[in-house]
Amino acid sequence: MTAALLDTFGRAATDLRVSLTDKCNLRCTYCMPAEGLPWLPAPELLTDDEIVRLVEVAVSLGVRTVRLTGGEPLVRPGLTGLVARLAPLVELSLTTNGLGLTRLAQPLAAAGLRRVNVSLDTLRPQRFLDLTRRDRWSEVVEGLAAAVAAGLAPVKVNTVLMRGVNDDEALELLDWCLERGYELRFIEQMPLDPQHSWDRAVMVTAEEILEQLSAHHTLTPAERGHAPAEVWLVDGGPARVGVVGSVTRPFCGSCDRIRLTADGQLRTCLFAREESDLRSALRAGATDAELAVRMQAAVRGKKAGHGINDPDFLQPSRPMSAIGG
Ligand code: SF4
Numbered sequence: 564m565t566a567a568l569l570d571t572f573g574r575a576a577t578d579l580r581v582s583l584t585d586k587c588n589l590r591c592t593y594c595m596p597a598e599g600l601p602w603l604p605a606p607e608l609l610t611d612d613e614i615v616r617l618v619e620v621a622v623s624l625g626v627r628t629v630r631l632t633g634g635e636p637l638v639r640p641g642l643t644g645l646v647a648r649l650a651p652l653v654e655l656s657l658t659t660n661g662l663g664l665t666r667l668a669q670p671l672a673a674a675g676l677r678r679v680n681v682s683l684d685t686l687r688p689q690r691f692l693d694l695t696r697r698d699r700w701s702e703v704v705e706g707l708a709a710a711v712a713a714g715l716a717p718v719k720v721n722t723v724l725m726r727g728v729n730d731d732e733a734l735e736l737l738d739w740c741l742e743r744g745y746e747l748r749f750i751e752q753m754p755l756d757p758q759h760s761w762d763r764a765v766m767v768t769a770e771e772i773l774e775q776l777s778a779h780h781t782l783t784p785a786e787r788g789h790a791p792a793e794v795w796l797v798d799g800g801p802a803r804v805g806v807v808g809s810v811t812r813p814f815c816g817s818c819d820r821i822r823l824t825a826d827g828q829l830r831t832c833l834f835a836r837e838e839s840d841l842r843s844a845l846r847a848g849a850t851d852a853e854l855a856v857r858m859q860a861a862v863r864g865k866k867a868g869h870g871i872n873d874p875d876f877l878q879p880s881r882p883m884s885a886i887g888g
Contacts, residue, residue, distance in 0.1 A: 567624040568821070568858060570831070570865035578628045579621050579653075580822040581614060582887030583642070587635040589660050590696040591684075593725065593756055595884055597696055600757060603885065607826040611645045613845055615652075617823060620854045622652050629653045632887030634825070637663040643670045650675020658682070658721065658888045662699055664706030668713035679710050680719040680748070680888075685729045686739055694728070707745060719746045719805075721888075724767035733767075733775045741802050748792050748805040754871060755833070755883035769793070769808030776804065791820075815868030821861075822886060829858060831865035833886060836879055 568576035585603050587595065609617070618629060629649060636642065637659050649655055656678035657671070664681070683703055685691050691700035710718045720740050724730045733749065740747040749772045754761035773795075776782060782795035785803060791814060792805030808814075815832075822830040827842025839861035844854060870876045879886075 567855075568621075568626070568862045570862050572816075572865075572867055574816075574818055574865070575625060576819055576821040576831075576862050576865075577625055578630070578820045579618065579626045580630045580632055580820060580887050581618070582632050582634065582823065582825045582885070583614075583636040583639040583645075584608070584634040584825050585885040586638055587633060587660070587884060588638055588662055588697070589635070589699070592694055592696070593723065593752060594882070595757065600882065600884060603826045607842070609823075609825060609827045609842060611641060611648065613827065613842070614645065614823075615648050616845070616851070617827075617841060617854065618649055618652055620851050621823075621858065623851070624855055624858060627653060629655055630888075631655065631657040633659075634884050634887070635660050635662070637667055643667065643674045646671055646676050647674040656680070659706075660695075661703035661706035665702065665709040668706070668709040668715060672713040672715050676715060678717060678719070679715045680721050681707055681710065681745075682721045682723075683707075683736075684722050684724075685732055686735055687732075690729060707743070711744065717746045718744070719748055721748050721750055723750050723752050724772065725752060726765045726767055728765075730767045730771075733772055734779055737776055737780070737797070737804055740804075741797060744802075746803055746805065748807060750807040751810045753809050753833070753883075754876075754878045755886070757882035757884070759878050761878070763810070766810060768811045769806045770811065772806055809869070810871050813868055813871075818868075821858075821865075824881070824885060824887070826885075829861050830881075830886065831862055832869060834869040834871065834879055835866070836877065837864070838881075 590597050655676050658680040661681040688700040692698045722736055737747055752766045781798050785794040785796050791807045794803050794805045797804050828838035829841050830838050
């Protein structure tokens with residue numbers, strides 16, 4: 564089978580991120596206002612049948628892995644059933660805030676989910692409340708343990724460090740994850756907030772994170788592949804830690820990702836300013852071949868990179884919560 568989702572830089576899209584909803588049960592300060600956002604209208608959201616069909620078309624074009632995202636994917640009704648339909652098609656993973664994992668980890672694993680990334684920016688319940696506007700830290704921690712108990716592996720923790728907010732916890736978070744066998748990923752904060760108030764000065768850089776960690780642990784570079792995270796063995800391994808330096812150490816040159824939004828738009832990049840409307844085509848009766856041609860055309864137009872460091876960079880109008888990680 565030839566990879567048929569090629570861009571003009573020779574990159575093949577083999578990893579599809581599927582946002583299942585723009586809704587979320589947290590209100591992280593860097594992602595959403597306290598009152599939430601105007602949610603996507605329900606009739607515009609893709610149905611399970613539509614998602615499965617679009618994934619099947621993408622698989623016929625060389626996609627091999629799918630990551631389910633949101634908003635918060637665990638709030639989507641009937642998620643386990645959708646996972647059971649997607650798992651035979653691709654290697655399936657999921658990014659979540661962890662709320663609901665104690666209830667869903669087992670059935671999702673039984674349905675075919677393989678791996679999970681859980682967002683956790685602090686080990687302090689009060690700071691969690693300040694950051695997310697919800698007093699639910701312990702549920703996330705219990706959710707992580709439930710993911711391990713369900714056999715999901717690896718269980719990764721995604722952390723965004725912000726200067727003067729939680730940047731004093733980098734080492735604590737690493738040691739906490741090492742003790743529990745979670746693979747920690749630090750992610751540089753990106754300009755994707757709905758308020759467009761991202762400030763490079765507040766972002767904690769990959770360099771700074773590695774400096775903090777190297778003061779207490781020996782870090783040895785490890786194999787990266789196409790993954791967004793640069794990875795290091797900690798104290799000789801096998802434990803690992805990752806840093807996603809999207810802004811200061813971009814990895815767009817080897818990007819293999821495209822995204823499907825919850826309302827059926829194909830985005831070739833997290834920072835894309837154009838989208839390809841697959842939902843309307845699908846609902847207008849397009850054949851699989853016609854949908855495939857649309858996907859290929861969109862990927863052919865993929866830009867070289869995110870352009871965040873370019874003087875003329877413009878943040879996409881769609882917020883992160885409606886794109887997915
Ligand atoms: S910013 Fe865009 S091009 Fe770069 S790695 Fe992310 S999705 Fe790929």
